[in-house]
Amino acid sequence: MVPSSGSMKFLFSVYCLCCSLALAVTFSLIKSKHNDTGSKLYPTHPEDNATSLADPCSPEGFDAVTLDDKGLMHYFRGHYVWKGFRTPAAFINATWPEIEGPIDAAFRIHHKNQPEAHERMYLFKDDLVWAYYDGKLVAGFPRRISEEFPGVPGHLDSAVECPSGECKSDTVLFFKEGSVYVYVLGETPAVKKRAWPLPQSCSAAVRWLEKYYCFHGVNFTRFTPVSFEIPLGYPLDTRDYFIHCPGRGHGFETRRNYTFLSVKDRCSNRSFDAFSSDDSGRTYAFRGSYFFRTDSKRDGWHAWLLSHNWKELKGKIDAAFSWENKMYFIQGSQVTIFLSDQFYTLVQGYPRPSQEELGIGELDAAFTCPHSSQLYVIKGNKIQMVDLKLSPRATEQEKVIVHVHVDGAMCNTEGVHIFSGPFFYRYTDVASLLSAKELPEAHRISTEIMECTQ
Numbered sequence: 001m002v003p004s005s006g007s008m009k010f011l012f013s014v015y016c017l018c019c020s021l022a023l024a025v026t027f028s029l030i031k032s033k034h035n036d037t038g039s040k041l042y043p044t045h046p047e048d049n050a051t052s053l054a055d056p057c058s059p060e061g062f063d064a065v066t067l068d069d070k071g072l073m074h075y076f077r078g079h080y081v082w083k084g085f086r087t088p089a090a091f092i093n094a095t096w097p098e099i100e101g102p103i104d105a106a107f108r109i110h111h112k113n114q115p116e117a118h119e120r121m122y123l124f125k126d127d128l129v130w131a132y133y134d135g136k137l138v139a140g141f142p143r144r145i146s147e148e149f150p151g152v153p154g155h156l157d158s159a160v161e162c163p164s165g166e167c168k169s170d171t172v173l174f175f176k177e178g179s180v181y182v183y184v185l186g187e188t189p190a191v192k193k194r195a196w197p198l199p200q201s202c203s204a205a206v207r208w209l210e211k212y213y214c215f216h217g218v219n220f221t222r223f224t225p226v227s228f229e230i231p232l233g234y235p236l237d238t239r240d241y242f243i244h245c246p247g248r249g250h251g252f253e254t255r256r257n258y259t260f261l262s263v264k265d266r267c268s269n270r271s272f273d274a275f276s277s278d279d280s281g282r283t284y285a286f287r288g289s290y291f292f293r294t295d296s297k298r299d300g301w302h303a304w305l306l307s308h309n310w311k312e313l314k315g316k317i318d319a320a321f322s323w324e325n326k327m328y329f330i331q332g333s334q335v336t337i338f339l340s341d342q343f344y345t346l347v348q349g350y351p352r353p354s355q356e357e358l359g360i361g362e363l364d365a366a367f368t369c370p371h372s373s374q375l376y377v378i379k380g381n382k383i384q385m386v387d388l389k390l391s392p393r394a395t396e397q398e399k400v401i402v403h404v405h406v407d408g409a410m411c412n413t414e415g416v417h418i419f420s421g422p423f424f425y426r427y428t429d430v431a432s433l434l435s436a437k438e439l440p441e442a443h444r445i446s447t448e449i450m451e452c453t454q
């Protein structure tokens with residue numbers, strides 16, 4: 001019983017889910033042939049033969065799914081846990097000796113106002129909750145659920161965090177028997193019991209890259225965390241999306257190669273085409289037909305196709321910037337504009353010539369600073385300012401900057417970043433970029449932004 005909605009937004013989100021999860025599958029990165037068996041792919045624990053529980057491709061579903069504080073996805077079933085599916089099933093008690101599986105629920109708390117709790121991993125079983133950080137049990141745990149989360153029952157089905165921005169404030173959703181206990185974190189926590197719209201409860205639930213998934217048996221359904229809406233097209237089979245199983249998948253074989261290459265490629269010294277950030281702090285790095293989110297490292301690194309976020313956008317881009325809840329992409333002499341909401345929607349009538357829209361021709365890089373209508377356009381070693389509030393667009397006199405070649409530029413609360421080859425350069429503001437007489441210290445994009453180790 002999936003509530004239907006005809007809105008384009010939902011269709012778009014379903015489309016996104018398909019490509020996103022197809023890509024997600026590729027991140028298990030398991031070298032396999034079609035005739036591999038599940039048990040060869042995921043060797044079971046040597047002591048266990050009696051049950052198929054240790055085979056993630058068996059249709060039992062999961063007890064809990066969560067990211068840990070390092071961004072690694074954990075799947076729990078029975079006594080077992082898979083960590084990102086690159087490793088064979090392991091006993092839960094091998095990692096968390098204080099707990100004997102099966103567990104009921106798990107999540108990674110998002111509690112910005114309480115830094116000592118933020119990003120901890122919580123595991124639930126019966127009436128107790130354990131909190132872990134950096135692989136260690138936090139002092140004082142296990143505790144009773146009723147003490148740690150007053151008003152929340154024991155013997156849960158599942159739980160998932162919902163950070164402020166996606167929920168009104170930092171919240172945890174606890175699922176049990178057709179109800180959701182919406183627990184708002186804070187000095188005076190509040191819990192509200194709401195009805196879950198699906199006939200089955202979620203045996204596991206997870207938030208991944210700002211989207212929410214409910215697992216029931218071998219299936220999963222996406223949902224929105226405030227209104228509990230279910231986009232069209234669900235349920236889907238977990239084995240086609242979240243985990244890689246022999247002979248299954250969603251374009252797995254064809255997508256694997258180039259996605260894998262571009263994921264590794266984030267650490268190469270190749271230049272990026274563009275960087276951009278928006279007022280809500282989302283930052284993007286673009287290369288070819290891929291992009292990376294550079295502000296959500298906690299969810300792991302993923303190379304996404306441009307069409308995952310901006311359905312109509314094709315080919316490589318020259319520059320990207322945000323203004324007034326819109327994202328602008330420059331490709332050659334054309335500009336394409338998308339409305340930024342939870343999803344990006346193409347503004348009708350685009351692409352169109354950037355000369356007409358912005359009064360600018362081809363360029364190397366462009367940026368706006370937060371909450372400002374001034375667009376800075378870089379071509380060669382020249383920079384020019386365009387006031388986006390004025391119509392027709394008036395451009396100011398070009399100025400020369402110290403950078404001979406710029407690939408991309410971005411301005412956020414930390415200042416102006418100029419990207420060139422494998423390096424980036426930081427300025428506190430536009431004025432210091434304009435007045436610089438020599439290059440500031442060069443920083444390596446791969447190590448300082450893309451978190452590569454070498």
Ligand SMILES: *[C@@H]1O[C@H](CO)[C@@H](O)[C@H](O)[C@H]1NC(C)=O
Pocket residue numbers: 033035036
């Ligand atoms: C897959 O099947 C082919 C042909 O049946 C066989 O030669 C090959 O060894 C098999 N590979 C694996 C990994 O089982």
Ligand SMILES: *[C@@H]1O[C@H](CO)[C@@H](O)[C@H](O)[C@H]1NC(C)=O
Pocket residue numbers: 047048049050
């Ligand atoms: C587990 O399975 C393997 C291969 O099927 C078999 O050789 C082994 O004896 C089994 N072990 C137990 C404890 O049943």
Ligand SMILES: *[C@@H]1O[C@H](CO)[C@@H](O)[C@H](O)[C@H]1NC(C)=O
Pocket residue numbers: 079091093094100101
């Ligand atoms: C870990 O859990 C397994 C499965 O429940 C159990 O057989 C084993 O004895 C446990 N190990 C320890 C050290 O408790």
Ligand SMILES: *[C@@H]1O[C@H](CO)[C@@H](O)[C@H](O)[C@H]1NC(C)=O
Pocket residue numbers: 216217218219234235236
């Ligand atoms: C999973 O979804 C399929 C197709 O929608 C459905 O036929 C099946 O009953 C579902 N299974 C479970 C366990 O929810």
Ligand SMILES: *[C@@H]1O[C@H](CO)[C@@H](O)[C@H](O)[C@H]1NC(C)=O
Pocket residue numbers: 257258261
């Ligand atoms: C995978 O990528 C490499 C390097 O780009 C390429 O040489 C190879 O042909 C690709 N393999 C497949 C199956 O597409």
Ligand SMILES: *[C@@H]1O[C@H](CO)[C@@H](O)[C@H](O)[C@H]1NC(C)=O
Pocket residue numbers: 267268269422454
């Ligand atoms: C990038 O360049 C640095 C410095 O020249 C070098 O140490 C590093 O190995 C290079 N990385 C790759 C992936 O080529």
